[in-house]
Amino acid sequence: MSQEIPQQRKLKIRIAGVGSAGVEMLKEINASGRSDATLVAIDTDLSTLTQSGIKHILPCGGEITNNLGCGGDPNVAKEAAVANLQSLKAVVNNADFIVILSALGGGTGSVIAPILSKLAFESGIKFIVNFCILPLEMEGSERVSLAQKAFKYLHKRSNIAVSLPNDIIMSSRNKTLKEAFGEANKCVANAVCSMLDMISGNGIINTDFPTLKKIFPEHGENSFFAYGCGFGENAAEDAVIDLKKCPLLSGNSPAAKNLLINIVCGESMEMNKTRLLLESVKDCFKASAKTGFGIKVNPDYDSKIEITAIGTLQNPGEILSVCKKTSEIPACPKNPEHIVSNEKNTDNSAESTVDSPQSGIKSPQRRLSTRIPEESPSESQEPTASEPPETMQAPQPAPRPVTEDEEPPKKRRGFFVFGKKKGDLKQEQPVATQSEFKFVEKSQQRGFFEDTPPNMRNGEDLDVPTFMRRNIKINVS
Ligand SMILES: Nc1nc2c(ncn2[C@@H]2O[C@H](COP(=O)(O)OP(=O)(O)OP(=O)(O)O)[C@@H](O)[C@H]2O)c(=O)[nH]1
Ligand SMILES: [Mg+2]
Incomplete structure (x- = not known):
């Protein structure tokens, strides 16, 4: 069947x-x-x-x-x-x-x-x-x-x-x-294309989509991407040199926390050579922990070798002018x-x-x-x-209620942040809800003046706060 x-x-x-x-x-x-x-x-x-x-x-x-x-x-x-x-x-x-x-x-x-x-x-x-x-x-x-x-x-x-x-x-x-x-x-376009090639899943050793997700599970890590290419007799060495010069590295070879390496080579590429190549890329990024790699053979490549490396930084301050600058924001x-x-x-x-x-x-x-x-x-x-x-x-802390003729406070909004329509703001000011504040007993009020005679006027003890004397309730949150 x-x-x-x-x-x-x-x-x-x-x-x-x-x-x-x-x-x-x-x-x-x-x-x-x-x-x-x-x-x-x-x-x-x-x-x-x-x-x-x-x-x-x-x-x-x-x-x-x-x-x-x-x-x-x-x-x-x-x-x-x-x-x-x-x-x-x-x-x-x-x-x-x-x-x-x-x-x-x-x-x-x-x-x-x-x-x-x-x-x-x-x-x-x-x-x-x-x-x-x-x-x-x-x-x-x-x-x-x-x-x-x-x-x-x-x-x-x-x-x-x-x-x-x-x-x-x-x-x-x-x-x-x-x-x-x-x-x-072009540099960015190449980087994107080689990343997509990496996950297309038809290599000898695959760096497929689940692998990519496993190596880069977090959002907000400082990342880098590099691409290098070599031809002819010294293709492997030249590809590594080219990789180090990739403009996307902004002139650095940073230490990688997580690293994904992909190699695309011709059919004649020997296993031993591939292993050495992978080792030298790992060394280049001082990669330690999570490293994944993929190898893809392209029959059209002959002596051409392409390397793509994507990583997150061990030390976020190490690379990319933007990372250094954004840390000040x-x-x-x-x-x-x-x-x-x-x-x-x-x-x-x-x-x-x-x-x-x-x-x-x-x-x-x-x-x-x-x-x-x-x-x-x-x-x-x-x-x-x-x-x-x-x-x-x-x-948000409960804001002070807004009176009819009072302008509501202006909300600060960044370019990337959407807020409510202006008209909605006034209506939606929540009414302050407060609970009663409990003061200590009258007998415990006088503290330091406990042993002195009370300060009486018109039958009221002036050492007792007015709101207590007159039984005025104060609500606080
Ligand atoms: N690498 C590269 N950089 C460019 C190119 N065109 C503009 N830039 C840079 O990118 C920045 C943003 O420019 P644009 O992409 O034209 O801006 P935009 O996003 O279309 O924004 P508006 O035109 O203001 O709507 C500029 O300050 C330049 O530094 C380009 O074709 N290639
Ligand atoms: Mg424009």
């Missing part, structure tokens, strides 16, 4: 490029023709999206930015994110693995990439990876500081968050700005967020998978058609999010 062999479920992998540079990186990946991941381009600048050639686009600007981008303003980007919250949720919905690509320092990438990480984190996505490009120091402290804050925020919601400072690319090579940017974009408040759904945009709020035709993410033609005032009925009948928005609020 023949038994039906159960089909292995395909991993749902999404790669989102956020902001102009994020979309540029996504274009590099798109050019490599991957079919195992769904690519989604997200920007407030419509032209970036329509010219990207990416099948799934999510324009977030609309009237807020006149489809022109945020001009570096994080407040505008936040407004755009709030207006498109349901569509952003649809990007992460039901995914197993999400990679978010962005350059931080501008408006869109700095705000929407952290928000997407947060939505992915809250929706329980099994593995979240962020690759972030950091602005040049010369672009000014405002951009650099915004980038640091954004990195710190999204890092806490990622299994792996790697930063690549543009300064490293600029300083290491004598290139034009465009060439250097292009090189950084005050920590993010715990559970500060309160997401509100955006009623204005229920028309594009499908909470379905990207792959489904009802997705909230539209192909350029479909999505653009929703910008036309006379919206077709079929567009507005798309399914809405099935679950109510989740709330995460830190416990």
Whole structure:
């Protein structure tokens, strides 16, 4: 009797490029023709999206930015994110693995990439990876500081968050700005592709998805990623040298706490050579505890050897200028967020998978058609999010009740934090609930003056507090 062999479920992998540079990186990946991941381009600048050639686009600007981008303003980007919250949720919905690509320092990438990480984190996505490009120091402290804050925020919601400072690319090579940017974009695209190759599960020794999760179970660890390649007779040695020079390491070979190494080589690669190669990569990162490795043979590689290493840092202060800088920024408040759904945009709020035709993410033609005032009925009948928005609020001390003509206190909100609508604040001030304060007995009140005669006036003992003499009750919490 023949038994039906159960089909292995395909991993749902999404790669989102956020902001102009994020979309540029996504274009590099798109050019490599991957079919195992769904690519989604997200920007407030419509032209970036329509010219990207990416099948799934999510324009977030609309009237807020006149489809022109945020001009570096994080407040505008936040407004755009709030207006498109349901569509952003649809990007992460039901995914197993999400990679978010962005350059931080501008408006869109700095705000929407952290928000997407947060939505992915809250929706329980099994593995979240962020690759972030950091602005040049010369672009000014405002951009650099915004980038640091954004990195710190999204890092806490990622299994792996790697930063690549543009300064490293600029300083290491004598290139034009465009060439250097292009090189950084390629570097990130290569890193993403080799990471996906690593988990595709058809190697001699696999570093599959469960292995990746086991090695990087935590969120918010400081991570690094490196990629190296060698050819010909000394391919192995050259690949290690190239790996150490990888710009994603920002010029360091840090000590790794957890490390995952993947080698892709030709069919003629000897076992002994492979073992030595693995040893030298482990030595390079002084790896001790959890190390996983994978080997994949690619018949097209001949004498080419490719090494990919992903790790978390033993000493978080050791690598990456951003890690050092972000440690100076005050920590993010715990559970500060309160997401509100955006009623204005229920028309594009499908909470379905990207792959489904009802997705909230539209192909350029479909999505653009929703910008036309006379919206077709079929567009507005798309399914809405099935679950109510989740709330995460830190416990607050009971505030003083607000009187009718008094302005409620202004809540401080970061760019990555959603709050309630302004109008809701007044109504929702909770009424202070207090319990009665119990004072000690009258006889025990006089303490130090116990043996002196009481200080009487009009029949009242003035040494006894007025509220006790007159039986006024005081409520305290
Ligand atoms: N590596 C690389 N960096 C870029 C590229 N374009 C811009 N940058 C850098 O990334 C930072 C953010 O720029 P953008 O991605 O254009 O900003 P954005 O996210 O689109 O934000 P807004 O345009 O303000 O909405 C800049 O400060 C630059 O340092 C690029 O193609 N490659
Ligand atoms: Mg832009």
